[in-house]
Amino acid sequence: MCGISGMLGQPEKNVLLRMNKLLAHRGPDGNGIHIDSKCGLGHTRLAIVDVEGSPQPIYGTGKVAVVNGEIYNYKSLRNPNYSYTTNGDSEVILSLHNGKGTAYDHAKWICKLDGMFAFAVWADNQLILARDPLGIKPLVRTQVDNNLIFASEAKALRGLDEYVPEIDSFALKARIAWEYPLDATTLFSDVYQVRPGSIEVWEIIDGMPTLTSSCRFEKQVVSPTLSWNEPSELLESFTLSVSDRLMADVPVGIVLSGGLDSSLVCAVARNAAEIAEQPVPACWTIAESEDNPDWQAAELVASSLDLEHNQHILDSESFENWLPELAWHGEDLDVTVLFFQPLFSKMSESVTVGLCGQGADELHAGYPRYKNLEQHKKLVSSRLDEMNCDLSNLKGERWWTNNHTPEKHTESLQDFLQFEIDHGQLSNFQLRLVDRHSMASGLEVRVPFLGSRHTTASNRLPIDWRLPANGLEKAALREAARLTNLPKEIVDRPKLPAGRATSPKLIDSLIDDLQSYTNQIASRHPSIEEPLLRQPEICIGLGLFEAMHILDRGVNKKSGTASDLLEELF
DSSP states (O other): OEEEEEEESSOOHHHHHHHHHHTGGGOBTEEEEEEOSSEEEEEEEOOOSSTTTOOSSEEETTEEEEEEEEETTHHHHOOTTSOOSOSSSTHHHHHHOOSSOOHHHHHHHHTTOOEEEEEEEEETTEEEEEEOTTOOSOOEEEEETTEEEEESSGGGGGGSTTOOOOBOHHHHHHHHHHSSOOTTBOSBTTOEEOOTTEEEEEEEETTEEEEEEEEESOOOOOOOOSOOOOHHHHHHHHHHHHHHTTOOSSOEEEEOOSSHHHHHHHHHHHHHHHHHTOOOOEEEEEESOTTOHHHHHHHHHHHHHTOOEEEEEOOGGGHHHHHHHHHHHHOSOOOTTTTHHHHHHHHTTTOSEEEOOTTHHHHHTOSGGGGOHHHHHHHHHHHHHHTTOOOSSOOSTTOSSSOOOHHHHOSSHHHHHHHHHHHTIIIIIIHHHHHHHHHTTTOEEEOGGGSHHHHHHHHTSOGGGTSOSSSOSOHHHHHHHTTTTOOHHHHTOOOOOHHHHHSHHHHHHHHHHHGGGHHHHHHTOGGGHHHHHHOHHHHHHHHHHIIIIIGGGGOSOOOSOHHHHHHTTO
């Protein structure tokens, strides 16, 4: 896991060094840059595979790359005729690269990669940007004057003095309505995400960085079959995905919330470790008290499976102090997932890699909104109407489809699941949360539910095996879980919202303490004032976003409590 960045056009060494500094939390184990007359690349490294022997940038004959993530099948892709200089997984990308071509040409070799990744390759006067099929690893870009600049996180773009971050007011409205950024949008004007499962080829034409070709090399397709009775095969696909994600030369742990998804990671951990010939991971749980249902469920899981269990109670007095960290690293409006910061910080004291349960709800229809699409459609529509935000005729590179009205995408659960996978709920919200907040502590968190083996099996599940008309959500996954040693009460435990379930009292108390700022924050944004007042946690999140990322260009992470930062706005 690492941080990558770069410039195409008129690269400057000092800019690359500043970008590396802004991404230092992603790579505490080393950093490096490459620069020539047209392209510069930056890299900060978190060493996981070939710990001592794989510094980046990585060089081949006439080409150089910076890579973030893991290629799980790298050993099978190694070319016996290529002169490797490392034993790591990233170099296989350079060995597969076979010369100048269009994005469609490069798709032929990039599609062979099985992993989570975002990378940049500079060769033959072409810059290739690529991102894994589900968007597990981030990659954003913008153009300023005669330069294309890109990075793992938007904050690194501020390494270029000429770049001034501003809020994208239209994207903000869409985010408030749908509850996550849509498509390529971020909350920053003209900062766009490279689409998951896609390749972009950039070249300098007439002195300007120009996107000369792009394509998708893989797309997730929700394609339910008519019948299903294969719980053992579904479980096997997941076990093998967990096994793949134990690939590491450093200690690995498991994030255990006590919900079905993370508990299933624990349930197959011993078998997966045996397949991977790796140690059985320990697990980590954090909650606001020992009476918390998540805490108690996690204790039951760990004891039933005889796993080493590390437990930590949240410190209520320091909870507000974590909020600025959340705003800085999250680059969005997150407040209710505040437990992520102390959890990942604590894990990083003992392990460098974590496994979590993210992605299961999207594949297996776990969220409450899936049970009543009509109600969800009305909620999103009412927010759009109130903000006078029309998503029916979208144009430009930040949109991957021209219509994001809820009526268009809520006709059936199959359509809605496809929409959320394709247009941001997974990549721009759930996976962003895991990536940014784990990397804040130099911890790489992997998502086995999104392994190619398991997604292939899950995408074929009939809709009524995801969400039965009468019964618990994630029916097929629960059937697979019954084949493990998980206690019945865990297998049958209903879905609970992660942040609220882990620390409900602390979050409510924090929002109450900061409630006095909501009117002032909302008044700064008249076109969205009413929805902000009805969602105080989003309103507070927006205030912190402005304080951290917009004031003074957001070049440095600010210290102080949430109250201190909000005071700076007025």
